[in-house]
Amino acid sequence: GESVGLHLPTLSVQEGDNSIINCAYSNSASDYFIWYKQESGKGPQFIIDIRSNMDKRQGQRVTVLLNKTVKHLSLQIAATQPGDSAVYFCAETSSGGSYIPTFGRGTSLIVHP
Amino acid sequence: DSGVTQTPKHLITATGQRVTLRCSPRSGDLSVYWYQQSLDQGLQFLIQYYNGEERAKGNILERFSAQQFPDLHSELNLSSLELGDSALYFCASSDLAGDTQYFGPGTRLTVL
Numbered sequence: 001g002e003s004v005g006l007h008l009p010t011l012s013v014q015e016g017d018n019s020i021i022n023c024a025y026s027n028s029a030s031d032y033f034i035w036y037k038q039e040s041g042k043g044p045q046f047i048i049d050i051r052s053n054m055d056k057r058q059g060q061r062v063t064v065l066l067n068k069t070v071k072h073l074s075l076q077i078a079a080t081q082p083g084d085s086a087v088y089f090c091a092e093t094s095s096g097g098s099y100i101p102t103f104g105r106g107t108s109l110i111v112h113p
Numbered sequence: 114d115s116g117v118t119q120t121p122k123h124l125i126t127a128t129g130q131r132v133t134l135r136c137s138p139r140s141g142d143l144s145v146y147w148y149q150q151s152l153d154q155g156l157q158f159l160i161q162y163y164n165g166e167e168r169a170k171g172n173i174l175e176r177f178s179a180q181q182f183p184d185l186h187s188e189l190n191l192s193s194l195e196l197g198d199s200a201l202y203f204c205a206s207s208d209l210a211g212d213t214q215y216f217g218p219g220t221r222l223t224v225l
Contacts, residue, residue, distance in 0.1 A: 043219050100169050
C-alpha cells in the first residue's frame with residue numbers, strides 16, 4: 001500500500017494497550033467534529049463524531065473527548081489491535097456553513113503485535 | 114464498504130493530457146464532494162455539488178472542473194495535467210443534513 005503522508009506524527013503502541021490520538025482545531029466557530037481512519041491504499045473511513053454541545057462520546061472501543069476551551073479533540077482507542085494501524089484524521093466543520101470539513105494532517109498509529 | 118464507488122482505481126497518463134474521474138454516491142445521498150490528497154498537502158477540499166448544483170468551491174485549479182448529473186453521479190475533469198497533479202483523488206457523499214461524509218476508495222492519478 002501507499003503512505004498518505006511522509007512527515008506525520010507517529011504513535012507506536014503494543015497490542016492491547018490503550019491509544020490516545022490528539023488533535024488541535026483552529027476555528028472557534030466549529031461545532032461538529034469527526035474522526036476518520038485511513039488505512040493504506042483506502043479512503044478515509046468514518047469512526048466517530050461529536051457535536052460541540054457534548055464533551056464526550058463513546059463508541060465501540062473508541063471514545064472522543066472535546067475540550068472547547070482549548071480547542072482540543074482526542075480519540076481514545078481501547079485495547080488497540082493490529083487492525084487499528086492506520087492514519088487517523090480529525091475534521092472540524094460548522095453547521096452554519098456548507099459542512100465542508102477542514103482536515104488535520106493526521107497521526108499515524110502503529111500497533112505492534 | 115462506504116457505499117461510494119469511484120472509477121478508475123488507478124490512472125497513469127502523461128503531462129498535458131486530460132482525464133475524467135467518476136464517482137457514484139451512496140444511495141440517497143444528494144451531496145458529492147471531491148478531495149485531493151497528496152503526500153505533502155494532506156486532504157484538500159476541491160468542490161461540492163448538491164443535487165446537481167455547485168454548492169461550495171475550495172482549492173480547485175481552473176484546469177479542473179466537475180459536474181453532477183441527474184442520476185447524482187459526479188465526474189471530475191482534470192486537464193492540461195502537470196506532474197504536480199499526481200495524487201489520490203477522493204469523492205465523498207453525504208445525506209441531506211450534510212454532516213458526515215462517506216468516502217470512496219479513491220483514484221490514484223500518476224502523471225508522467
